[in-house]
Amino acid sequence: MGSRTATNYWIDLVSLLVMVGLAVTGGLMYFVLPPGTGHSHTLFGMGRHDIGRIHFYLAVACTALLVLHLVLHWSWVCNVTARTLGMAAPSRGAQKAWGLGLTAGVVLFLAGGLVWTTGKVEPYPVADSPDGYRGRGSRREGHGALLPRENDERGASPKRPRGGRHGRGRNAISAAP
Numbered sequence: 001m002g003s004r005t006a007t008n009y010w011i012d013l014v015s016l017l018v019m020v021g022l023a024v025t026g027g028l029m030y031f032v033l034p035p036g037t038g039h040s041h042t043l044f045g046m047g048r049h050d051i052g053r054i055h056f057y058l059a060v061a062c063t064a065l066l067v068l069h070l071v072l073h074w075s076w077v078c079n080v081t082a083r084t085l086g087m088a089a090p091s092r093g094a095q096k097a098w099g100l101g102l103t104a105g106v107v108l109f110l111a112g113g114l115v116w117t118t119g120k121v122e123p124y125p126v127a128d129s130p131d132g133y134r135g136r137g138s139r140r141e142g143h144g145a146l147l148p149r150e151n152d153e154r155g156a157s158p159k160r161p162r163g164g165r166h167g168r169g170r171n172a173i174s175a176a177p
């Protein structure tokens, strides 16, 4: 194998393994340790948040590998894009300029999006909530998360969502006693 081919081979093989790891850890968080089990259940000594941390590191690795994959095939991407748009094949300089432009655009979009959305964060709208749901901060995470709320007049309401935005109650460890 030529060295360039070998590089691509190993990057793509590691990417596959990282993606399988993402699917495994994501599947565990979705089906086996769903939201609400974070402080009350473990799997092989790991809680939901430990698995979430592994999932997050794998996501960072996956993103880095994807960027590397794109960089190594950038000439292909530029040439196929130009052909698709009916343009002449771009020079090496033009390919570099497209790459730098795209990188700057994505970085600005991400950084700007984070700054903009940070300014949009609001407390959960208690009064406006038609079903009286009080938001994540008031949920009983952990030991109480799977239990019905006592002394809560809203607890009896069949309209109260059991899992907030995650819809707890759909997955494996969800049946409240």
Ligand code: HEM
Pocket: 022, 023, 024, 025, 026, 027, 029, 030, 035, 052, 053, 055, 056, 058, 059, 060, 062, 063, 166
């Ligand atoms: C089959 C593939 C995947 C499945 C089943 C999956 C599933 C999940 C689930 C269930 C959560 C937890 C959400 C919650 O807290 O309710 C999660 C969180 C997350 N996922 Fe995935 N995911 C997958 C692939 C990916 C990929 C490809 C990326 C990015 C490259 C990614 C990035 C993340 C991140 C950053 C979080 C937050 C992690 C944290 O809690 O610290 N996931 N995912």
